[in-house]
Amino acid sequence: MCLCRFVAPVRARDNMRSRDEAHRTGKQSAYKRGRYTVKDSRKVCVVLGDDASPEVVTPTVRLVEKMGLPITFSWAVTGEEAAKRYGDIFPAAAKRAIDGADCSIMGSTRSIRGVHGYLRWGKECYANIRPAKYFKGLKTSSRKPTGIDFVIVRENLEGLYPAGWEGDIAQLRPLGLVSEKLGTPLNTDEPGKFAVKITTEKGTRRICRSACKLAMDRKRKGGPGKLTVASKYNGLESDEMFRRIAEETCKEFPELSFNSLIIDNFCYQMILNPHQFDVVVMSNEYGDILADGASALVGGLGIVPNACIGDNYAYFGSVHGTAPDIVGLNVINPTAMILGAAMMLDYLKFADAAAQLESAVRQTYARGECLTRDQGGTASTTEFCDYVAKLSV
Numbered sequence: 001m002c003l004c005r006f007v008a009p010v011r012a013r014d015n016m017r018s019r020d021e022a023h024r025t026g027k028q029s030a031y032k033r034g035r036y037t038v039k040d041s042r043k044v045c046v047v048l049g050d051d052a053s054p055e056v057v058t059p060t061v062r063l064v065e066k067m068g069l070p071i072t073f074s075w076a077v078t079g080e081e082a083a084k085r086y087g088d089i090f091p092a093a094a095k096r097a098i099d100g101a102d103c104s105i106m107g108s109t110r111s112i113r114g115v116h117g118y119l120r121w122g123k124e125c126y127a128n129i130r131p132a133k134y135f136k137g138l139k140t141s142s143r144k145p146t147g148i149d150f151v152i153v154r155e156n157l158e159g160l161y162p163a164g165w166e167g168d169i170a171q172l173r174p175l176g177l178v179s180e181k182l183g184t185p186l187n188t189d190e191p192g193k194f195a196v197k198i199t200t201e202k203g204t205r206r207i208c209r210s211a212c213k214l215a216m217d218r219k220r221k222g223g224p225g226k227l228t229v230a231s232k233y234n235g236l237e238s239d240e241m242f243r244r245i246a247e248e249t250c251k252e253f254p255e256l257s258f259n260s261l262i263i264d265n266f267c268y269q270m271i272l273n274p275h276q277f278d279v280v281v282m283s284n285e286y287g288d289i290l291a292d293g294a295s296a297l298v299g300g301l302g303i304v305p306n307a308c309i310g311d312n313y314a315y316f317g318s319v320h321g322t323a324p325d326i327v328g329l330n331v332i333n334p335t336a337m338i339l340g341a342a343m344m345l346d347y348l349k350f351a352d353a354a355a356q357l358e359s360a361v362r363q364t365y366a367r368g369e370c371l372t373r374d375q376g377g378t379a380s381t382t383e384f385c386d387y388v389a390k391l392s393v
């Protein structure tokens with residue numbers, strides 16, 4: 001399975017070109033002619049998520065349904081709704097629905113427990129792909145947004161967030177830890193908490209390989225073929241290992257160029273000159289934080305999609321969280337989720353449909369008639385989705 005399928009702007013443009021050609025010549029794409037066979041059919045599990053997430057997930061699924069693809073959606077009941085109905089935030093039926101599908105589309109959840117933890121660690125979706133790509137009409141405070149097009153590839157299962165290896169500092173007392181750099185023992189008498197950061201060679205190698213494959217795919221479509229690794233390699237041994245493995249892995253792809261940046265410097269460079277980046281690989285917590293920052297360069301949290309891909313499963317959604325402050329107002333921007341759905345269609349091998357959906361979103365912004373309030377418009381979530389639907393079906 002090729003990760004690079006998910007973020008391939010030039011190929012998407014190629015697809016758009018062939019679709020425009022099809023419109024001119026009166027030829028319709030295969031799915032519109034109903035040319036699917038049973039082997040084309042796919043199953044997607046829908047996880048609504050918490051707070052305002054269902055307000056973007058439901059209309060996005062409806063939008064995809066209108067495209068007439070051979071996809072069957074199953075709806076997993078999880079979270080508060082499941083707790084109310086079944087007394088369990090992640091009941092067995094929801095797990096079965098996930099396991100029975102080719103992939104899931106997921107709204108952000110408040111907690112990593114339950115469904116999110118299962119999708120991520122249970123299904124080993126280790127590669128978190130977070131593209132920051134500007135297109136015309138997006139409202140951004142960047143001085144020169146045109147041409148910003150890079151992807152953060154975030155290790156999704158290790159680092160500081162394997163969820164739960166934390167505790168009271170006093171628990172570390174029996175280890176008798178002494179700082180190698182300072183030679184001083186850890187003071188375990190001071191009340192406080194510790195958190196464990198795990199960086200395995202295997203986990204690092206596989207995320208770096210995914211990032212290299214993505215950079216190669218983008219290069220084949222006209223991209224610069226550049227891998228950047230961002231880590232705190234000057235301060236942490238684990239981060240130096242991450243950097244070294246990225247460099248070693250990149251050598252297996254001689255067509256790629258490589259550079260390392262200390263994570264602080266990456267943050268600075270990302271704001272000053274984001275155009276220099278192509279594919280940037282980083283560990284879990286850095287990718288979590290910096291992808292939100294990257295989204296600000298291209299229109300904000302409402303825009304940037306999120307794909308979490310493993311060797312046997314994947315789930316798709318948005319970088320943003322549950323947006324609890326705007327729940328129930330029908331104002332949340334569904335763009336990120338719709339673009340996440342486009343990445344999902346690509347994963348499911350409906351490349352034309354993926355390009356069509358992305359193109360419909362781009363056109364919506366280029367026209368600027370029906371935008372949500374975070375983008376300076378007055379449209380509701382529903383109105384925005386209806387507008388995109390008219391352009392995508």
Ligand code: ATP
Pocket residue numbers: 108109292301302303319320321322323324325326331332333334336374
């Ligand atoms: P998490 O820690 O779960 O990733 P977060 O801290 O990134 O969450 P969000 O839930 O993403 O927080 O929300 C941050 C702010 O951005 C909130 O004010 C929220 O309303 C706004 N926001 C997030 N997503 C959207 C969206 N799709 N459309 C409009 N506003 C959004």
